[in-house]
Amino acid sequence: MMQTADVFGADSVIFDLEDSVHINEKASARNLIKDYLLGHPVLPSKVILRVNAPDTADYSFDLQLLDTLKIDGIMLPKASEKSTKALAEMLKRKEESLGRQFDIIPIIELASSFLELKNIASVKGVTGLLLGGEDFCSDMEIKRTREGKELWFPRAELAIVSRALGIDAIDTPFADVNDDEGLTQDALMASSLGMTAKAAIHPRQIPLIHAVFSPSNDQILWAKNVLDAEKKASKNGLGVFSLDGKMIDQPIIKRARTIMQKAQRYEVGVPENEE
Amino acid sequence: MKTGVAGTKESNDALISVFESDMLEIEIQSIVDLMYHDQIEKVIRETLKEEHIQNIRVVCVDKGALDYTIRARLITALKRMKSDD
Structure with missing residues (x-):
């Protein structure tokens, strides 16, 4: 997948070091991403790194990949106001030493994150918010359904806050890669509530998402x-x-x-x- | 014997195993062996040189990995072998 990351027309590509990487493979995944970023002739138009949560030992090792100068932004899991501000402070120092800016995309996936949503979104460097639907439902002890009614309120709130602050409202990915109709309906609902983008977990989802979010x-x-x-x-x-x-x-x-x-x-x- | 393993046998990846040895041995099994055997061996030799390793046994089961993947998997396998002390 990594070898063809640049060819599917995604607006940006997220390299995940968090949930999709087994705890024993974190260092190996970092090595692979590092050599990919430094060695692959063509990179995606925008490279985002989803790091491990700030309270893990891997977090600081993940952020060392910024030194490759090939990463455009950091996606922060289980974001809180405190962790987003701490990341922004760290990135500010990196920006001064590396001479480039980094986007911050906090993942809003805890009920507590919604209490701090405006403050998280207002942190300098935050260019978008990503709704983490699976973890949100898990935290709320509710079931994630194909229809997604349970995400109506979080989507709407995240979209309103993002719109007010002029940043991207990125919708949670749709998990069933073989359900095109379900994905389209999910994207239409997100779009109707004001979400401006949607994450994909498989390249075949990209054209369907673009069809919904690009103007007719x-x-x-x-x-x-x-x-x-x-x-x-x-x-x-x-x-x-x-x-x-x-x-x-x-x-x-x-x-x-x-x-x-x-x-x-x-x-x-x-x-x-x-x- | 100290060993280290990294990677997978999935498409575009390589499973690389390293074993303590008193001589340099490189074994390559690749789905594109006919065309890329020499290139894979070159990447392995260059990476070992960078890591200042002269004697070791490397077994690379390649499933169409590009150079950076082979390099990354080999470095991880070497680190794992070192931490196997």
């Missing part, structure tokens, strides 16, 4: 028409104008801009106007 042709066409109309209105000194009989004001213009930015990010072209 209709949305792009609408956004283009709004922005074109705004240009014309601006020339005529109008702040508010109408398009197809509907009033267009600043929140709608902002939404149109966001859609075009997303289209650019997902490299979706502007469709032909059918008029």
Whole structure:
């Protein structure tokens, strides 16, 4: 999998040293990632490292991989305000010595993390929050279901806080790699609540996730028409104008801009106007 | 006898075993042996040189691993052999 990590079109690739690595294989996994980062000719566009929890002996060894200068961000498990601030402090020192910046993506997977959500998300360097659905359900002693109703509230809260602070709201992965319909429904629900991205656990999930989170042709066409109309209105000194009989004001213009930015990010072209 | 093992027999990986020895022996079993035997041996020899090891027995069961994987697995196997003291 590692050898082909760069070819599937993921926005970023997370190298996991935590739950997917047996405790006796942690050092071996670190060696493998280190040699991959330093020796593989092409790396994914963004490399994120999911480290072990701060209260483990492996945590500090994991962070030594930052010295490869090939890691763009750290994903912090079981994040709390205290552990996120401690990581940010450590990364600040690293940034000064290595001359580059690192993203922090706290994993929100404990009930207690939700009590501190705003403070965790406000720590300098945090660029996104990842909902850890499995551990959250485990902590809550509730069952994780295919429909995901149990994640409605955590998704909504995480999305609202992330939106307010201008960072990514990354949805929990969908565990069944053979259930395309289940994944699509799960991603649609997350998207409808304001999540802006979703983690995948298998490359075959990536196109389905992109299909949900990238803007549709209709949305792009609408956004283009709004922005074109705004240009014309601006020339005529109008702040508010109408398009197809509907009033267009600043929140709608902002939404149109966001859609075009997303289209650019997902490299979706502007469709032909059918008029 | 001191030994160390690292890696897996999964696709794109290699299972590397090292054994204490009074001479250098390198045994390679690879699914791409015909094309890459020499390259795999070169990576093993270079890594042993970097680790200042002259005499050892290395058994590499390769399942299509790239150079960095063989190197990482060998280094881990060597560390495990050392910690086997």
